Amino acid sequence: MDEIVVGIDVGTTKVCTLVGRVEDEKSIRILGVGIEPSEGIRKGIIVDLGAASQAIARSVEKAEQTSGLEVTTALVSLAGAHVASVNSRGVAGIPHGIIDAVDVARALEQAQAVAIPHDREIVHIVQRGFNVDGQDGIRIPVGMHGFKLEVETHIITASAATVDNLRQCVGAAGVEIQQFVLNPLASAEVVLSEHEREMGVAVCDIGGGTTDLAIYVDGDVWHTMVLAVGGNHITQDIAHGLRLPIAQAEEVKKQQGHAVRSEVGSEEYFTIRPFGEDHPVQINRQDLSHIIEARTEETFRLILQEIKRSGYDGLLPAGMVLTGGTSALPGIKRIASEVLGLPVRTAQPDNLTGLIDKLNSPAFSTSVGLLRWAVSMNEHDLAFGSGGQPHRRRSKGESNMDLDAIKNWIKRLLP
DSSP: OOOEEEEEEEOSSEEEEEEEEEOSSSOEEEEEEEEEEOOSEETTEESOHHHHHHHHHHHHHHHHHHHOOOOOEEEEEEOSTTOEEEEEEEEEEOTTSBOOHHHHHHHHHHHHOSOOOTTEEEEEEEEEEEEETTEEEESOOTTOBOSEEEEEEEEEEEEHHHHHHHHHHHHHTTOEEEEEEEHHHHHHHHHOOHHHHHHOEEEEEEOSSOEEEEEEETTEEEEEEEESOOHHHHHHHHHHHHTOOHHHHHHHHHHHOOSOGGGSOTTOEEEEOOTTOSSOEEEEHHHHHHHHHHHHHHHHHHHHHHHHHHTOGGGOTTOEEEESGGGGSTTHHHHHHHHHTSOEEEOOOOSEEESOTTTOSGGGHHHHHHHHHHHHHHHHHEEEOTTSOEEEOSOTTOSOOOHHHHHHHHHTOOO
16 A cells, blocks of 8 residues: 655744645655644744644644545644753674674664653664764664664654643644654755765754754754744834735745845835835835844844854855745845855745645745655655554564665654
8 A cells, every 4th residue: 555644844934734645755746735724833843832723733634634534643743942952972782793783773862861850751863973983974874794883863752741732733634643743854854965964064944933954964963943934034123114904015035026236126016015005105115124134143143143043154055944934035046045054945836746735835845844754754664554654563673674664664664
């Protein structure tokens, strides 16, 4: 039976549920789409359980109606400034002289033994490379001879209460969470090439309420972070500057917005009706661009500050890949490149078939990325039941896996 994968992207501006069927290694056919405006979510964090639950339930229901399938389990996106990360090292002795999957599991378990505060939950443990008897740079150690195995990991944690709230909201829609996936890691599945990951690249997903960053070096995640700024801040600046309701400011941003003032003609005007005015007034597009440019520059300065703080700013020859809804703003690529001093490109999902009319946009990189993540996760350690939904077949620590399964399992290890 074909693999059915489900992802629920719970964002600040929208909730998007996608049901997909895996057609081959690179192609996913979208069978069901449910896009609903978010409610009760601010800066990636749930602030109203009832409203958020209803928005998620409506999104899931739409996806079920369009696909004709019942959604019982899904991967769910995670963002918000409560997300933090730390690098950790684990060591295991090799009693038999040849490394097997159990030895790798023991080393990864040791890496987890870092002091995580009781109010935080481990979301991802990403291996960054192995070291066997002092020899580093090893990607897949299983089957190698050695006496001591070390693993470097990147551990991503989140506020346990915030995660529980999200779990409760998704559960209220009748869906069990298979795994949480950090937004930029999901987006990276769709927008990064293998070559970029090896060279050194940052993926930056700019959504409505958050900007999510992941730095990849030597093919693995080296740093992740979430900033509580996004496209909604630009909208609020426009609403404040032009004295408009938020909904109207959002429309003005989408239809007339440009991030570079010098690229807008001085004679270009558009008509709006601000608060307190009886008649529509003419606004110069350069004035609008001035508002957008200031906020966009500030956002990328914050991103640059974070990249420098990570210490990996000199390791990004492939530059930055922008995605997320706000990356569709005209001129944003130029601002990013000037502030960061890096090559920048924007990206959106590709290799999709089926119900894709609405998905050809950077705004859906995380949504589609969840499906790609599910494909990788399901490839070897999940078997599908009669209902087309995944049921876990083997525990992640079993050692009777083939080499491909071990590679996949090590790459996708869950906490």
